Each structure stands twice: as C-alpha cells, then as structure tokens.
Amino acid sequence: MKLVFMGTPDFAVPTLTEIVMRGHEVIACYTRAPKPAGRGQAERKSPVHLAAEEFGIPVFTPKNFRDPADVAVFAALGAEAAVVVAYGLLLPLAILEAPDKGCLNLHGSLLPRWRGAAPIQRAVMAGDRQTAVSVMRMEEGLDTGPVSLIDIIPIAPDMTAGELHDEMMRTGADLMGRALAALERDALEFTPQPDEGVTYAKKIDKAESRIDFSRSAAEVHNHIRGLSPFPGAWFEIVRDGKPVRVKALRSAVVEGDGAPGTVLEGLVVACGGGAVRLTRVQREGKGAMDAEAFLRGMGDLRGAVVG
Template sequence: MRIVFAGTPATAVPTLEALVASRHEVAAVITRPDARVGRGRTLQPSPVAVAAEAHGIEVLKPASTSDPAFLEQLAATQAELGVIVAYGALLRRDVLDALEFGWINLHYSVLPSWRGAAPVQRSIMAGDEVTGATVFSLVEALDAGPVLGTITERIREDDTTGTMLDRLSDEGAKLVVDVVDHIEDGDIGAVTQPEDGVSYAHKLTTEDARIDWRRPAFAIDRHVRGCTPAPGAWTEIDGARLKVGPLTIAEESTLKPGVASIGKREVRVGTTTTDVVLGEVQAHGKKAMPAPDWGRGLGGGTEVVFG
C-alpha cells in the first residue's frame, strides 16, 4: 500500500521507521515547518523530517494544510492511505477525503480515555495504572473516530512521560504496521468508540506544571513524573524558578508543606503527608544537577521555603 506519513516530534519517528521497513511504500512525509531552537534561534528541521530525508523520502512542510497548493502536492504523491502520529496540526475535510482509504491516527491512550494533546502526561498525573495506544480512523471530531486497534501498557511506579512515550511509540509503531497490513488485506473492521468513559487531556501549560506542596506526597510524585521531561515541574525559591525532576517519597513527615531542609546528602521537602526527597533540580540559567549539589550552594543545614 502506498502511504503518506504525517508526524513531527521524535515520538513519531519509530512509526515512520516501522512503515519504511514494512511491505508498504512511504511515498511522502508531511511535517511541520522548520522551527527556531536553542539560544542561537537557528532553524532546525523536525525529527521526522530528518528521518525521512535519511531514507530519501520526499518531505512536505506546509505552513497550512488549507493551502490549495498542499492539496495538489498530496494528490501528486498518489498515496492511498494517510498515517498520522503527533503531526501537530488539524487536517481539514477535503484533506481527509483526498485519499482512497482515508487517514488513520496513532494516539497514546486507550480511547475514549484521554482524548487530546497530552494523554500520557494527564494519565500519569491522574494516577492511572494502565495506559496504551490506539489506532483509529481520523474524523473531524477530536480523537473520536472508530477504533482499528489498541494496545495496553502498565504505568510503572517510576515512569515519567518520557519513559512511557518511549515504550508506547515503539509498541505503537508495531500496531500501526499491523493495522495497515489488515487494511490492505481488507480483513479489518472499525469499532465505534463508546460515549461513556470519555476524558480529555488538555495541553499542559507552564503554569500547570507548578508544584503545589499542599498536596499529598503521592500526588506530587505523579505530578512531577507526568511533567517530565516537558514542560518540567517547577517551584519557586526567593522568586526564582527551580525545575524539579523525579523525586522519592520518604516514610515520615518532618517538615511543613513547602519547607525544604538542605542537608549534605539530601534535600527534603514537606507535603501534607510524608516528606519527599528531591532527585535532580535545575535552577534558572543553570544546568541540571543532583539536588544535594544545588543545596550546597545555599549552605548545608539550612531550611528554605518553596512557593
């Protein structure tokens, strides 16, 4: 089957690689335009663009999928099916209808749970025990199309969004190829999503990532892991932002919520239940470092208050 693939971030690359290695042909790749990154603000292609160019695949970078010129480019690929993984832009009706077999999307949740932009982040933050990935037929409503295949994956106690996405993107890639195989063979049926059990994973903002030390330790742990690596959980000290990486939950409570004890071997912070022990932290304009190393700059044996 002749495919056009749409994706942008690194989490989409495993699916592209799996399709390239499959019996199908990737006729072209659609990705977001080059973006300015880093302190130098230099233009950089997306990870998907880099992977596609390494395979000699034509790369399309439309500023808008509503541009008539993009429809002409899409038609020129002679693709029969579109596959989307974290493309980052909506496709209008005429684009959805442009291919014989339509478009399928790989979404990192077990639909209808966690429709939207941040399914893995929200799932971890909510304390879910299981998440997964779903391949569904794309429709104009948000992540609401009929389901073609699903996998599940247990959320481990130390999983972050980063580690969870690494596993889901690898296993989801296999699922996509399997679904495409069956679409070509004509022996797959789509299942309408149930109307109950729908939840939405709204995009995380920087403010959403702020730690509320008045919450229980287990909720703070999930919050930090869900925000790792992006947008990054954070707190404030003397009006300056401090990014906080995954932490561990202590067995006892010795501090008031938000009060941090700076020791030689650990930095401990109070919550409404037991204390937590910080792992890696990053002060504004500095590199990430172990919390005790950061604490030594403040002077050991002191207490500070996080806001």
C-alpha cells in the same frame, strides 16, 4: 502499500522507520515547517523532516490546509492510506477522505480517555496505572474515530512522562506496522469509541508547571513525574536574598510532617499530606543533578520554605 506519512516530533520517527522497513512505499512526508531555534535562531527541521530526507522521501510543510492548492497536491499523490503520528495540524475532511483506505492515527492513550494534545503527561499527572497506544481511523472530531488495535502499557508508580513517551513510541511503531498489514488485506476491523469515559488532555500550560506543595504528596509526586523531563515541574527557593528556580525531575513519596513547602531534611519537602523526597533536580542555568550534588552547592536547607 502506497502511503503518505504525517508527523513531526521524535515520537513519530520510529513509526516512519517501521513502515519503511516493512516495505511500504512512502511517497510523501508531511511535517511542520522548520522553526528558528537555538541562540543563532537558525531554522531547525523537525525530527520527521530529517528522517524523511535520510530515506529520500519528498517532504511537504504546508502551514495548514486552508489553501485549496495544498489539498489538491495531497489528493494528486494517490495514496492508498495516510499514517498520522503527532503531526500537529488538524486535518480537514477533504484530506481525510482523499486516501482510498483513509487516514490512520497513532494516539498515545487508552481511548476515549485522554483525547487531545498531551495524553502522555496527563495520564501520569492523574496517577493512572495504565494507558495504551491506539490505532484509530481519523474523523473530523478530536480523536473521536473508531479504534482498531490497542496495546496496553502499564504505568509504574515512579515512571516519568519521558520514560512513558519512549515506551510508547517503540510499542506504537510495531502496532502501526501490524495495523497496516491488516489494512493491506482489508482485514482491519474498527470499533466505535464508547460514549462513557471521555476525558481531554489539554496542552500543558507553563503556568501549571509550578509545584503546589499544599497538595498531597502523591499528587505532588505525580505532578513532578508527569512533567519530567519537559517542561519540568518547578519551585523557587530564596538563596542570598534572591529567588532561585529549581526544576524537580524525580521524586519519591515518603513519610513526613510539617507546614507545606518546608524542607524537613536533605531535599525532603512537606506537602499537604505526607512529604516528597526530591532525588533529581535542575537549578536554573545548570545541568540536571542528583539531590546530593545540589545540596553540596546550596548547603543545609533544613527549615527553608520552597514553593
């Protein structure tokens, strides 16, 4: 089919690759505009932008679609369908209705649970035991469109959001490929989302990444793995009279009793109920390391209070 692809981060790249490899004609790629990044603040193209250039696909980076000229350019492409994966812009009705077969979105949740910006992190932080990648036909509402295909993905007790992200982007690429094959045959069926079970996955706020050890060990563990590796759940510990910020990247729920935030032994920290063993951490300005390497540099922390 003659397609337009719309996406921005690395999560979207396998899907773009999949549909190109399946022989579809991707006539244009829409992505977010390059942004200054790094110490030199040089403009950096998105992962989808770079992948599209490798495939020789024309790239468009409108700031939004409020300008009628941008809408007209999109409509003039004459795409049969658009594939949208983590694009990062809300699409107006004029864009959604332009392709003959509509716009298909790959969403990282078991809809209608976790509609919105951060479904992967929110599912892990909530302690969900399973999630999914879903293909839906886009509407003006936020992830409200009818769903066609779903692949269920189990969430292991110690799986991080980063690991789930990688699993989803591989599974989702194949799922979208199958959806397009059915769409090409006019055999892709859609089912409206149920009204019950709707939850929203709001964008992760940096303010919520600090660890609250007064919560139960299970909640702290889910918080840590749900924000690993980015932005990273963190705590502070005082060293030589100065607070040191430390990201917790991996943890395990263990037995332990003490005032919340107290280091019981090694990097075992008491919580509101039980304790967590921090197994991989990252001190501010340093690389990620195992707990043993961290403690060699910090010394015996038994009895210290973190938070």
